[in-house]
Amino acid sequence: MHFVSPLYAEAELRAREHRSNHAFAEAAGSAKQAAEIARRDGDSASWWNMTFLQAENLLDAERFEECADLATELISGLDHQPNPHDQARAHILLAKARQGAGLLEEAAQSALIAVDLTPGEMDLDINIKARQALISALADGGRLDSAWKESKLLAEVISEEVEDQLAGKAYWVIGNVAFLCDKVQEGLKYHEHAAATFSPAKNLDVWAKFNKASAAMRLAANIADADTLRCIERAELATDIIGGSANDRMLLKLNRAHWSLLAGEPVAAIQLLQDFPGRNDLLMPQRAGEACFLLGRAYVATGDRVRARESLAKSADHFDASGAPHRAQQARDFLKSELGRGSFWSWLVRVTGFDRT
Template sequence: MSENRGTPSYAAAELRAREYRASHEFAKAADSARNAAETARQEGDASGWWNMAFFQAENLLDAGNVGEAADLARTLAETPLGDASSRDRARALILLAKSVQGSGLLDDAAEAARSAVGLLGDDADAEFEVHARQALIAALAESGKLEEAWEESLALSARISDDMDDQLAGKAYWVIGNVAFLCNKVEEGLEHHELAADTFSPSSNLDVWAKFNKASAAMRLAAGVADTGTLRCIERAELATDIVGGSEEDILLLRYVRAHWTFLAGDVPAAIVLLNEVTGSADKLPPQTAGEAYLLLARAEASDGRRKAAELSVRRSMEYFETAGAHQRAAQAGALLSSDADAPTA
């Protein structure tokens, strides 16, 4: 492999990118991956370019640059089959689905993920099928298409086997549990999240452990499960995030979960303070999540007797849900405005 003076070699740039990622410096990792991809392109190494461009997109997504990540993932997905295998196109489509979902484009996310599932075929590698179905389920569930999401969850469940990697099985149990909670199948949700907790290990991947516990707490709280198990999830997530760090979005999401717990525990004023911090940075969150934060704020404000403030918060939540394409959730929020109940409920 040739090496141009003044331009980092492919190997050196790749190594630097992976070192940055290992230390959770995702923006720097993306920049180094871009350098590696450009070097590979100049040297005529199509495979090297594709792999490093994909790694760049992954890091852009983790750094919160969802627009750039989506653009690059789309380019990779549109690479002719002569230059990228069906499996590689599926990988790019999965990444595209995750990226556009982060921008609130839920229908586009579902379309990309469904295309990825279709590319894999009946003899697909279990890891790629799990990732593809996870992306599809997440987009369907977030847009309120719960029956479709549950059907896909059952298909995913059928792919879990004893010889599957623990981390992969854990992620599958995790997403199935999420959908179960959303479908009001609380016992099934708890069961699948317990299975996920049993397969994940903080010593294997502390970052995944933190994200799982944060997400599990959020789903439990949304289902009204505010027990000691939920509190343990929150505390584990907070501790792990303190150790590994996290993006601004990660920190805001964890603060939202803590606010939800605080509200259900009866400390309404403290919950309002936390939720005002979260909604004050709503532009840093996916639109769907921002909508949920405003809706919870409306509940807290109404509970505290702040009716006018609650109405404004409900309207803001509706705007964010509509932006996300979660029209059913927007309608649910809008129904609260005409309700005669003393306080809006989610």
């Protein structure tokens, strides 16, 4: 019978209680204590599990570099050689941490390793999570053709045996890519599939994040209808209830600003966005790029070309830093067009919803 020391059990319990209360930094600290006790007791399996829990909480606390360091340690198996299932879990964690840090190419590579480690039906849930991480990294990096190809493969993997929340998250990421590929009807279809699996009663945190993300995708497709506004309001309400990180609140503000821009209120959008360029500590590089790009569009709509160029140049720099050259080129194309001259204006109308009048 495996002996568990009282000190280890107490530290693990604290870690899980902190996590259930969304106190992720505290949860990481308690999980680290449990891992240290397990290592001292020579219990390598418990050390691995608690170190993984520590890394999960560091990811949720948006301490991406620390999470990546721990995930790398878990993969190396210095204290405990993980099986392919656990190796895949650690690679997924590493992929998410690298994506959070803006290392999108590396994130995709880690996720692909996790996919390859879980080919059979026995690891279907982990394989789906790995595919989600791969698709998310590819899409964030602007590799949309590859992301859509992987999305179609993921859709084929989902079956009735897959748990609702996991299936919902898979539909969610497929819908995101469809929107980014201008496949709007497919994006709406997959997000409707996802919404049918989520419930605020089951998991309010997931409900909030889905509605926030769905609103962002709808807005990117210039869908500023009542359903989009409901997504924004649901995400705001749920985040008010559960708390949410500073990054969460910045992204909610980003959605509100985008809504204002599409509603023909660029000044309101600028008021919401003008602090974003100075908050790189709260936003991942690719999100900072999106914020500056949206701010540049808002300045275009008000006729302020000087500030528009400044914002778009910052946007391109952020996208370059995050490994998203396709998005960086879009921002530079905006600059090269002199913000509305020639054939580029038709593209500007499509993405902003404004015309010259």
